[in-house]
Amino acid sequence: MVAPVTTPTGRGTPAAPGRGPAAKPWLAWLVVVPFLAYVGIFLVYPTVLVLAGAFQDANGAFTTQNLVALGEGVHLQAFLRSVELSALTAALGAVLGALLSWAVAVGKPRGLLRRVVVAGSGVLAQFGGVPLAFAFLATVGFQGFVTQFLDHQFGIDLFARGAWLFELPGLTLVYTFFQIPLMLIVFLPALDGLRPQWREAVDGLGGTTWTYWRHVGGPILLPAFLGALLLLFANAFSAYATAAALVSQGSPIVPLQIRGALTGEVLLGNENLGKALGLGMVVVVAVAMGLYALLQRRFARWQ
Template sequence: MTTVAHQPDAAPVDQHRDPVPASAKWRAGWRRGRQLTGVVPFFAFIVVFLVIPTLVVAVGAFGSNDGRPTLDNLSALGDGYIVDAFVRSILLSAVTAVIGAILGALLAYALVTAKPDGILRRLVTSACGVLAQFGGVMLAFAFIATIGLSGFVTLFLKDQLGIDLYSGGVWLFDLPGLMLVYTYFQIPLMVIVFLPALDGIRPQWREATESLGGSTWQYWRRVAMPLLAPAFLGSTLLLFANAFSAYATAAALVSQGSPIVPLQIRSALTSEVVLGQQNLGKAMALGMVVVVAVVMWLYAYLQKRTSRWLG
C-alpha cells in the first residue's frame, strides 16, 4: 500500500505586504535621480534663455510704461510700418526658404549618390555644418568686401568687363541683398536637415518599381516624392523659422532703416528719437514668437509623418 506523504499547508501570504524591499526601492530611486541629474544643465539653460525671456516679453507686451496692464501695444501692431515690416520679414523668410530648400535638396541628393563613407560626402557635410552657422557680422562683412560698393568682385566687373552691379541702386543693403545673404546659409542648413530623409529611402523600393515595369519618373512620382514630401516641407518650414528669427546678419548689413521685424524691435528698444517704445518692441517680439511657434508646430507634425515611413 502506497503511503502519500502529507504536505504541510503553505504559509498564508500577506496580501498587504510589498513584494519589493524598501532597500531595492531606495536604490532604484537613487539611480533614477542620478540619471535625471545629467539633464539639469539642459533644463537650466532652457529656463534661463527661453522660458524667462518669453515670460518677460509676454508680460511687457501687455503692460504700459508705468506698469499698468494695457492692450495698446498689441493694438499698435496694426500700424502700417509694423505690418509692412512683418510682410517683408515673411516674404524674406519664404523666398530664402524655398530657394534654399530646392538648391539644398538637389545638393543633398548629389551627396546621397556618392559613397556613404567617401571623402567627398564627409567634406561637403562638414563644410555645410560650418557654413550653416556662418552668419552675423562675419557674413555681412564677407559680402560687403566681395560684392559691396567697393568690393573686389564689384570693382573687377566694373573695371574689366564694364558691368555695374549697382546700376539699378544699392540693392545689397536692402531686402534683395538680405535675400541673397540669407540664401547663403539656408542652402547648407537644408543639406544637413534633409540628408537623413534621403538616406532613409531604401534601394529595394526602386528595385520593386523596376521589377513591376515602372520607369524612373514613375518611381519618383509615385514612391519617392510622396515619401519625401513631408520631410521636404518640414525642412522648408525650419528654414523659414531660421530666416524669420535671424537678426545679427541683417543688423550688420542694414545700417539705415528697419525693413524687417527684428530691426524694428531694435529700433523700438534703442531709439533715442522716439522714447518709451520698449513695450511695443516686446509686443512685436511676441508676434514673432507666435509665428515661429506655429511654424515649428507644423514642422514637428511633418517630422512625425516622415518618421513613420523613413524611421
C-alpha cells in the same frame, strides 16, 4: 519576476532589487537640473517678460494698444516683408539644398566628396552675423573685389540700380547663403532613408523613374521636404545679426524694428512695443515649428 543572474559557478541567483541605472534617479536629475535651469533662465524667463511687457504701457498699466499697433503702418509692413523674405529664402534654400543633397546622396556613402560637403555645410549653416555680412561686403560691396573686377574688366556696375545689397534683395542673397547648407543637413538623412528595395520593386513591376518618384520616392520625401521648408522659414524669420550688420538705416524687417524700439534715441518709451513685436515673432515661429514637428512625425513612420 526578477531574472536570475548567472554566477561563475553556474548557479543562478536572483538579481538584487534596487541596483542598476534605474535605482539611482538622482544621477539623472544631476544632469537634467542644470539643463532645466539654463532653459528657464535664458528661454522661459525672457519669454515671460516679453509676454507681460506686450500688454503694458509705459507706466506699467494693462493695455492692448501695443498689439493693435502690430497691424498698423510700418509694423505691419515689417511683418509682411519679414514673411516675404523668409518665404523666399526658404524656398530658394529648400530647392537648391535638396538638389545638392541628392547629388551627395547618390555618391559614395563614405567618399571624400560627401565628407567634405557635409562638414562644410555644418560650418556654413552656422556662419552668420557680422562675419557673413563682412564677407559679402568684401566680395560684392561697393568696394568688393568682385564689384571692382567686373567694373574694371567688363564695365559692369553691380550697383547701377541702387544699393540693392543693403535692401531686401541683398538680404535675400545673404540669407540664402546659409539656408542651402542648413537644408542639406536636414534633408540628407531623408534621402539616405530611401531603401534600394523600393526602387528595385518598381523596376521589377515595369515602372519608370518617373513612376518611382511619383508614387514612392516623392510621397515619402514630401513630409521631410515640407518640414525642412518650415524650419528654413523659422530660421530666416528669426535671424537678426546679419541683417543688423548690413542694414544701418531703416528697419525693413521685424528684428530690426525690435532693435529700434529697444535702443532708439528718437522715440523713447517704446520698449513694450518692442516686446509686442517680439511676441508676434514668437507666435509666427511657434506655428511654423509646430507644423514642422507634425510633418517630422509623419516622416518618421517611413523610417
